[in-house]
Amino acid sequence: MKNIVAAMLFCLMQMSAQAEVFWLSETPPSKKATALKNEQAATVPQADHAEHLHAQVAASGVAASSVAAPAGVKKHQHGGGAEVDATGEIVDNSHSGAKRVWLRRGNSPQDSLYALTGRDSETLVLQSQEGVMPEAAMKVESGKLIARLELPELGFYNAYLKQTMTHGDLLHVQIAKAELLHGTCCAKGVDEEAVAKPIINANMPLELVRQHYPKEGLFTRIVSGDKVDFIVLSYGKPVAGAKVSMTTQQGWSRSQVSDAQGLVSFTMIRDYYTSWLEFKKYHKQTYLMVADLEVTDKVTVEGVTYNAAHYTATLAGNYYPSPYDYRSYAWGLGIALFVIVFGGVSIYLYRRRRIKPYQEVRVDAKA
């Protein structure tokens, strides 16, 4: 009987996990939506039997200086409102070193709410190419949980928020991850290939890692039509059989199961359709990746043994319209060739008209 109840609870947990996941987002809430969503501010469902462990991920003995630096953020970015340009488009600062990361709940990038966990602050684990960095705090601001980060060097950084819940002898772990980029178009004296590699955290029970492009640098954008590969890892090792789903900004969703190398591949679909006058080529959209892994064997965490465990890992990223949507080589070459041919013919005719035909004048000496 006890096992049946446990199984039912486990199923319920799975269902809730599928329905709503937590993820880390770099997209600021729009000012228009802020008022509405403040009223609906989401909070972690505090299951009656759930016990928040707030497991602290093993932190290394790195220097104690905090990377959280609110002073680095521009004044007009406070309050969580999206910074917009003159045309009303959200300013894309995805390459800036000053980052803001929000916790969100839901499985669609467009509809997910800016979430709270029921605590005043949470701890983000940060990792750079060099290893684990000092942890950063996520604090409640304007009804949203936000972390303000200052990424010191150019390159990629990972931020993790790990939530552990227990339901009797069942373990549910959610790992929300954000891959942050401090990039530049014009790196000088930087080995871009070295600092643009994906980062893996071998302490995470489940992690989604985006495979970077072969020539990915510090200003590379994912665009519609690209094939993007992800690897599912558990404690740094590939996991087969994990269910991985991708949801795009407009809600298109597809699922795959990881193969023996932990690999899943998705093609970024084109889902930005607007009138030509409103089209923005730097229109940033978010995709959300969710990986679920069930472990039916016994799992021991911090000396406590659980009958089964369910792990959920999330990773959000950005993609943009493809240049093929708005660039035309045919027109470009056509215009250049037309000018060359038209100009060449015009010059030829102009020169021909100026040639004065030879006119022999015969003088009759006898006359």
Added chain:
Amino acid sequence: MLKLESIRTAVNNVQFNRFRFWLQLFFFVLLVYGGYLGIELGKSLPTFACGYNKEGRGGMCYLMTLQHQMEWPWQKLFSVAGLTVLSTFGIFYLWFIALNKGWCGFVCPVGTIQDWITSLRRMTGIRYSRYSWGQFKWLAQIKYVLLALMFLIPLAIGGGWFQKDLKSPFCMICPGRTIIPLFSADFSQLSIDFSSKTNMIMTGLGLTVTGLFFIGSFVKKRFFCFYCPMGAFHYLLSKIALLRLKKDGSKCTRCGDCFRVCDQEIKVIADDVTQKEIMTDDCIMCLKCVAACPEPGALKATFAGIPIFASTEEGFIKRMNKGCSDGK
């Protein structure tokens, strides 16, 4: 002392066109492919080392950096951050004063491409064109208009008056943007960007100028240099540059050889026998006039006041004989 004199004689007698060809080729490889060799000369070069040539460039054209900086919001531009603009300009100026407009005549990759197109025309036997004096005076103003727009449009973007689509306006119409990346097998700049009306117009204009560049350079020597805002910018700053072009009017016979070889059709070089500083805003300091001058010491190039290349009778005859033998 004798050795110095012999070096000076050797320099003055040099087969100038050949020397210039190899020097131009060296700078072309340096600026267009230098990136592959790990060379990075910074973002303040006073020549068209195009920033759109992402992988191959060995440095970056200052006009691109300048326009980017001018686009900053005014609050940032006129704050402490504005010192960055001054420091970048300082580096540009240090580069510039070394060679003056010699950057155009010897270093500029876009200028070198034009010289190659001229060589192609010469091989076909098609004659070149010249502007009439009236056309010359009128068209010579265009580079100043472009220079002014290159400052004003980015400033207006920073002030929120124009959309960001209009950013780097001169780069969008510069033939360097469309042509130089081709040497690194990057064809992306040959397309029309239909993402907005502004982008469509600017990229369309850019490819129109590219077409004009090819056809213009084929029939007119250094066609684009006549309209180049970098040349105008150089001239405004050239008063204290180290490399200078000087003329001794008392030795000039006004034979007109210098005018005839001038790619830029600068009449003053032959007509003016009063000014010592003979460089004009259209001059690209290619020094072909010095090489073509038969009068000893009438024209010379100096570096920090020291003559480095002067016209001599001997050099003139040697170059003419070489030219005659080349023509056989």
